[in-house]
Amino acid sequence: MILEAIQKVKLYQLLFLIDKDLAEHQRGKNCPFCNSPLHYSNYFRNPRGGPKNLEEKYLLRFSLCCSAEGCRRRVLPGSLRFWDRRVYFGVFILIVVTLRQRRTDSYSASKLMKMFGVSRHTLKRWIHYFEEVFPLSSRWKKVKGRIGAGVSNTVLVNAVVSDFIKHSASVERGLISCLAFLSGGLMVF
Numbered sequence: 001m002i003l004e005a006i007q008k009v010k011l012y013q014l015l016f017l018i019d020k021d022l023a024e025h026q027r028g029k030n031c032p033f034c035n036s037p038l039h040y041s042n043y044f045r046n047p048r049g050g051p052k053n054l055e056e057k058y059l060l061r062f063s064l065c066c067s068a069e070g071c072r073r074r075v076l077p078g079s080l081r082f083w084d085r086r087v088y089f090g091v092f093i094l095i096v097v098t099l100r101q102r103r104t105d106s107y108s109a110s111k112l113m114k115m116f117g118v119s120r121h122t123l124k125r126w127i128h129y130f131e132e133v134f135p136l137s138s139r140w141k142k143v144k145g146r147i148g149a150g151v152s153n154t155v156l157v158n159a160v161v162s163d164f165i166k167h168s169a170s171v172e173r174g175l176i177s178c179l180a181f182l183s184g185g186l187m188v189f
Contacts, residue, residue: 001171002095002098002099002161002165002171002175003095003099004171005095005171005172005175006049006050006089006091006092006095006175007051008051008172009053009054009055011091011172011175011176012050012051012054012058012081012089014172014176015058015080015081015091015176015179016057016058016060016081018080018176018180019062019077019078019079019080019081020062022077022078022079023040023062023077026038026064026075026077026078027077031066031067031068031071031073031075032075033066033071033073034066034068034071036067036071037067038064038065038066038075039065039066039067040063040064041063041064041065041074042060042061042062042063043060043061043063044056044059044060044061045059045060045061046059047059047081047087047088047089048087048088048089048092049088049089049091049092049093049116050089050092058081061076061079061082062076062077062079063075063076063077064076064077078183079183080176080179080180088118091175091179092116093126094157094161094175094178094179094182095161096112096116096123096126097126097127097130097157098157098158098161098162100112100123100127101154101155101156101157101158102158109123130153130156131153131154131156132153134156135153139182139183140182143181143182146181147159147160147163160178160181160182161174161178164177164178164181165178
């Protein structure tokens with residue numbers, strides 16, 4: 001069920017629309033450095049992990065640029081599709097780490113590497129990030145009160161993803177809500 005969700009174009013369409021709304025909301029705030037209006041300065045990314053038949057427009061990363069001469073600084077609005085500068089879609093990373101943390105379902109590192117075409121190094125890096133780095137981040141500190149205190153870092157992603165899916169009308173909605181939660185508590189629904 002969770003594996004099929006990351007290959008549905010509908011999920012990426014919804015994430016695109018949410019990202020578009022987040023960008024428009026950020027654009028209405030003006031430049032955080034000089035308070036001048038912001039203009040779109042979008043660019044395409046080539047993320048891995050999504051469905052093969054995904055239209056090119058869903059690879060667009062919304063970006064804003066200050067309109068004031070002398071400032072012209074970039075502002076990146078929040079995104080549910082892209083997890084910082086990582087090459088893979090954020091939802092793809094979450095699912096792979098979730099499956100790895102569900103060892104009872106026999107998702108070994110070797111099996112995940114074969115299923116998704118990720119290297120051992122990449123998989124180890126993602127696991128390290130969610131077990132060691134993410135729990136110390138300001139992003140997690142903002143939202144960790146919503147998750148039970150007994151959740152250890154070694155099953156953190158699995159616990160969060162499973163909880164959101166369990167309390168949502170569909171797997172897609174659960175994943176979107178989880179991405180919003182992990183992106184700093186953005187409320188999208």
